[in-house]
Amino acid sequence: MKVPIASPVMTEKMVEAAANALRNERLTLGESVFKFEDAFAKMCGTKHAVAVSSGTAALQLALQAYGVKAGDKVVTSSMSFVATTNSYVSFGAVPGFADVLASDYTIDPAKLKAAVDGRTKAVIPVHLYGQPSHMDEIDEIASETGAVVIEDACQAHGAIYRGKVTGNLAHAGCFSFYPTKNMHVGGDGGMITTNDDKVADLCKRMRHCGRKGQYEHDVIGYTYRLNTANAAVGIEQLKMLPAWNEKRRAAAKLYDQMLKGVGDLVLPPQPTADVTPVFHLYTLRTPRRYELKAFLEGKGVGAGLNYEIPIHLQPIYRQMFGYKEGMLPVTEKCCKEVIAIPLFADITAEQVKYVVECVQEFYSR
Ligand SMILES: Cc1ncc(COP(=O)(O)O)c(C=O)c1O
Known part of the structure; x- marks a missing residue:
């Protein structure tokens, strides 16, 4: 798949x-x-x-x-x-x-x-x-x-x-x-x-x-x-947005349920009474994200590093403003660990399950 x-x-x-x-x-x-x-x-x-x-x-x-x-x-x-x-x-x-x-x-x-x-x-x-x-x-x-x-x-x-x-x-x-x-x-x-x-x-x-x-x-x-x-x-597209956002939330919930407790993964924030997110991306955090990305890609599963380099450490920003590592510790740590896994409006439960199986396999090797 x-x-x-x-x-x-x-x-x-x-x-x-x-x-x-x-x-x-x-x-x-x-x-x-x-x-x-x-x-x-x-x-x-x-x-x-x-x-x-x-x-x-x-x-x-x-x-x-x-x-x-x-x-x-x-x-x-x-x-x-x-x-x-x-x-x-x-x-x-x-x-x-x-x-x-x-x-x-x-x-x-x-x-x-x-x-x-x-x-x-x-x-x-x-x-x-x-x-x-x-x-x-x-x-x-x-x-x-x-x-x-x-x-x-x-x-x-x-x-x-x-x-x-x-x-x-x-x-x-x-x-x-x-x-x-x-x-x-x-x-x-x-x-x-x-x-x-x-x-x-x-x-x-x-x-x-x-x-x-x-x-x-x-x-x-x-x-x-x-x-x-x-x-x-x-x-x-706008006519479809409410239904698409609902589907994204449903797929995110499925990921949440199935990825809870897997390996060292940190899951994304949950919806609360105050906040209804729309899961533009479904992101996990792990210090092993490069290994995980390569493993998933080997199984036909896309993965993204959003964002591998925070803005202040981009070459042009270092050059223009002299920014250095250590300025924003939380941002820098998160940008070293974050990995996005597939999420889109039409993703099926089978596709979500396949992605989860691949993630589980990565951690059980
Ligand atoms: C957080 C954020 N800000 C700004 C932009 C810029 O939008 P655009 O690519 O349409 O110029 C994007 C999208 O790419 C974004 O994700």
């Missing part, structure tokens, strides 16, 4: 929706883009959603729309995809990092409190692997220094924290529709969610070359639009 690490869905209906948009709508900023935005805002419970070309673009525009500029400090977690910080280092803002909690890999509020200062203009909690961050504590810490909070919800479409959906837990939320995410758009794409009218309007202008009117530009902008055909796919 072969079980891939991820398996993006593209149905005939989604292909047809894209083809219809290509035949009948404006190719950029066509009707499907606005319909997708409305549906996405509704799902999150926010007033606005602004479709853009990627999750990175979403983070960049949200930060800039809230006035973050070169020289400002933006504090986030280093246990994330490098795009979290690339989004603002690219325009000259400076990273600050707070360590994560080993229990759920999201930013540790106590460490965040120590990391924010008068220069901190924004905080970006990352809802890693689909697990919402500790938003009440984070919002309180940020509000003490006047920093805005931008959720990196690129891995957490539809996750719930204390009754509210991600994207509606702070000043703005940023999503990625990269093909392996819980929902995608048949290519790259992103979304900014916010309840702030001015910020939504500014993001719309910045994604569209800073246009005020057709030939008038009153802000520095970019070509960060989401293509219409991709939005048409996104509309169909």
